[in-house]
Amino acid sequence: MLFAISKRLLMLVPVLIGITMISFLLLQIMPGDPASRAMGTRASPEELQAMRELWGLGKPLWVQYLYFLRDCLTGSFGVSIFHKQPIIDLVAERLPFTLAIVGYSTVIALLIALPFAILAAANRGRMLDNVVRQIFVVVVAMPPFWLCYVLILWLALRMGWFATGGVGDGFLANIGRLFLPSLVVGLSTAALIQQSLRAALIDTMKADYIDTARAKGLRGHEVFLRHILPNSLISTISIIGVRVSWIIGGTVVVEKIFSVPGLGSLLIDAIVSRDLPVIRGLTVFFAIMVVIVNLITDICYALADPRVRLE
Amino acid sequence: MPILRKLLRTPAGAIGLLMLAVTLAATLMTPILSPYDPLALDFAAAMQPPSTAHWFGTDNFGRDIFTRILAGAVFDLRLALVCVFGPMIMGVMIGLVAGFYGGIVDAALMRLTDIVWAFPFYVLILAIVGVLGPSEANLYIAFFIVNWIGYARIVRGETLLVSRLEFIEATRVLRFGKPRVMLRHILPNVVTPAVVYSMSDVVLTVQAVAAMSFFGLGVQPPAPEWGLLIVESIDYMREAPWMAIFPGLAIVWIGIAFSLLGEGLATALKPKG
Numbered sequence: 001m002l003f004a005i006s007k008r009l010l011m012l013v014p015v016l017i018g019i020t021m022i023s024f025l026l027l028q029i030m031p032g033d034p035a036s037r038a039m040g041t042r043a044s045p046e047e048l049q050a051m052r053e054l055w056g057l058g059k060p061l062w063v064q065y066l067y068f069l070r071d072c073l074t075g076s077f078g079v080s081i082f083h084k085q086p087i088i089d090l091v092a093e094r095l096p097f098t099l100a101i102v103g104y105s106t107v108i109a110l111l112i113a114l115p116f117a118i119l120a121a122a123n124r125g126r127m128l129d130n131v132v133r134q135i136f137v138v139v140v141a142m143p144p145f146w147l148c149y150v151l152i153l154w155l156a157l158r159m160g161w162f163a164t165g166g167v168g169d170g171f172l173a174n175i176g177r178l179f180l181p182s183l184v185v186g187l188s189t190a191a192l193i194q195q196s197l198r199a200a201l202i203d204t205m206k207a208d209y210i211d212t213a214r215a216k217g218l219r220g221h222e223v224f225l226r227h228i229l230p231n232s233l234i235s236t237i238s239i240i241g242v243r244v245s246w247i248i249g250g251t252v253v254v255e256k257i258f259s260v261p262g263l264g265s266l267l268i269d270a271i272v273s274r275d276l277p278v279i280r281g282l283t284v285f286f287a288i289m290v291v292i293v294n295l296i297t298d299i300c301y302a303l304a305d306p307r308v309r310l311e
Numbered sequence: 312m313p314i315l316r317k318l319l320r321t322p323a324g325a326i327g328l329l330m331l332a333v334t335l336a337a338t339l340m341t342p343i344l345s346p347y348d349p350l351a352l353d354f355a356a357a358m359q360p361p362s363t364a365h366w367f368g369t370d371n372f373g374r375d376i377f378t379r380i381l382a383g384a385v386f387d388l389r390l391a392l393v394c395v396f397g398p399m400i401m402g403v404m405i406g407l408v409a410g411f412y413g414g415i416v417d418a419a420l421m422r423l424t425d426i427v428w429a430f431p432f433y434v435l436i437l438a439i440v441g442v443l444g445p446s447e448a449n450l451y452i453a454f455f456i457v458n459w460i461g462y463a464r465i466v467r468g469e470t471l472l473v474s475r476l477e478f479i480e481a482t483r484v485l486r487f488g489k490p491r492v493m494l495r496h497i498l499p500n501v502v503t504p505a506v507v508y509s510m511s512d513v514v515l516t517v518q519a520v521a522a523m524s525f526f527g528l529g530v531q532p533p534a535p536e537w538g539l540l541i542v543e544s545i546d547y548m549r550e551a552p553w554m555a556i557f558p559g560l561a562i563v564w565i566g567i568a569f570s571l572l573g574e575g576l577a578t579a580l581k582p583k584g
Contacts, residue, residue, distance in 0.1 A: 014422065015422075015425055015426055015429065018422065018423075018425075018426035019426055019429055019430070021426075022426060022427065022430070026438055026439065026442055027442060029439075029442065029443065030442045030443065031443075137567055137570045137571065137574075138563065138567060140511075140514060140566065140570065141514060141562070141563045141564075141565075141566025141567045141570060142559070142562075142563055142566070143517075143518035143521055143522065143538075143559060143562045143563075143566075144518065144522070145521070145522050145525050145538075145541070146521075146541055146555070146558075146559035146562065147559075149541070149545065149548065149555055149559075150555070150556070150559065152548075153548055153549075153552055153555070157548070157549060245428065245429065245430070245431045245432065246431065246432060248431045248434075249431030249432045249433035249434055250433065252431070252433045252434060252437065253433060253522055253525075256526070267434065267437060267438070268437070268526060270441075271437060271438070271441030271526075271528070272527075276442070279438050279441055279442060280438075282434070282438075283430060283434055283435065283438050286430065286431050286434045287429040287430045287431075287434075290429050290430070290431060291429050294429075
């Protein structure tokens with residue numbers, strides 16, 4: 001197992017190098033001189049010159065890339081022009097909020113998807129199955145940023161159940177504060193989990209060992225809770241793994257609207273203020289997050305299902 | 312059109328097509344359906360709730376929201392369709408080449424998709440348009456860079472399977488040229504899953520295009536693009552909620568239509584047996 005994991009980690013090296021290359025190329029497609037675009041019109045010639053030297057502009061492209069790679073490897077990911085801080089410090093302040101929404105939304109997604117998947121699988125091919133499917137068609141069709149406003153309008157302003165945005169102090173306060181943003185991200189994940197879980201439940205119900213379990217005298221709900229459900233949930237792990245890039249991307253939109261000071265808000269602010277090093281550093285960081293979560297879900301999947309081995 | 316007939320026989324496909332046909336007809340007949348101008352200001356009629364005169368109400372400048380949504384359909388449908396089907400053609404071709412030639416071409420292309428796949432969709436699109444500057448053309452560039460990946464992966468996998476089948480072996484015996492084998496014999500057999508996938512892609516892309524306007528990185532005001540209509544309504548959310556609700560429902564409507572169409576296509580295109 002340890003050997004397999006370290007092999008997987010080694011295979012990640014070329015992917016990580018590729019990620020830094022794409023992020024590096026991102027700023028190369030920009031028209032004009034990066035230094036003056038980044039610093040704006042108010043910068044003095046000395047400041048511009050310092051900027052060019054810091055980034056190695058004027059040197060060959062591959063040297064500029066090595067400068068950037070050095071920043072990533074030393075862990076700073078570059079220095080923000082606007083905040084005048086290493087990007088990793090900005091990330092460290094905001095990462096907990098983004099991770100909280102990613103985790104919280106996944107829990108919400110599971111809680112929503114589970115009953116609907118069971119309901120649909122138990123009534124497969126009948127009216128109820130169809131109704132559940134159409135409910136999720138509507139859920140998926142709702143644009144997340146619009147849903148944010150509808151929820152703010154309805155649950156926060158009209159009913160007064162939730163705050164309209166921001167974050168609170170401590171764990172308990174944030175369970176309430178982060179509920180609406182996590183719900184918006186979680187709903188679209190729920191649709192996907194419901195679909196795959198329904199299929200997995202139906203497959204598992206047909207398996208021979210379920211007949212065996214019934215034959216040895218287990219009651220219906222015992223068979224369901226001890227055999228069918230756990231075995232079906234395993235497939236959900238890999239679905240979350242596939243979906244994680246989308247979940248993390250979804251946090252960007254909701255964070256901005258609910259004024260959550262996470263990585264997504266940082267990215268949008270960097271785009272508005274043209275803080276190019278932050279845009280570049282953050283794209284690398286977001287991709288690394290996806291790669292790490294993917295790795296974790298792969299490992300969980302292998303641990304949960306002995307038939308799957310990490311290659 | 313045997314496919315169309317099969318599609319119309321599935322309930323989901325028939326409803327989806329009907330919804331799209333209604334949308335298209337309404338867009339084309341905007342001047343007949345509504346006496347208002349989507350851009351002209353009329354402060355006397357500002358922020359009126361939905362009524363028989365203004366079905367979806369009016370905005371803070373007195374513009375009729377129903378008219379603006381119909382006028383906006385042109386923007387959103389054009390953006391979504393170009394941003395899905397352009398990259399789709401690109402991705403299908405790349406997947407076809409990778410799966411058919413195999414070896415180093417395949418390895419290189421698949422590593423590239425692995426790497427681009429690692430970036431969250433919204434992060435990459437936002438970053439590309441953020442760097443290039445907000446405009447419709449740059450929006451297209453961003454989606455072309457990002458959206459082909461899914462199609463390349465799907466088609467490559469299918470091509471690997473089909474290439475092993477006997478009728479492709481036969482084309483080798485007949486000494487057909489490689490482009491001919493790929494386009495005439497493999498492509499028709501691998502494109503179905505890509506087409507089904509493209510329908511759910513349209514659903515997400517309509518939302519993404521609107522979200523880009525929301526961040527100020529897409530279509531620029533005063534265009535009646537649906538995302539912009541929602542952004543402009545935010546300051547009036549308490550007094551005039553209809554300003555935000557109806558443009559959002561327009562996006563939901565299109566999303567449901569394409570979801571159903573995808574469901575219908577999946578059934579209609581499923582091989583028998």
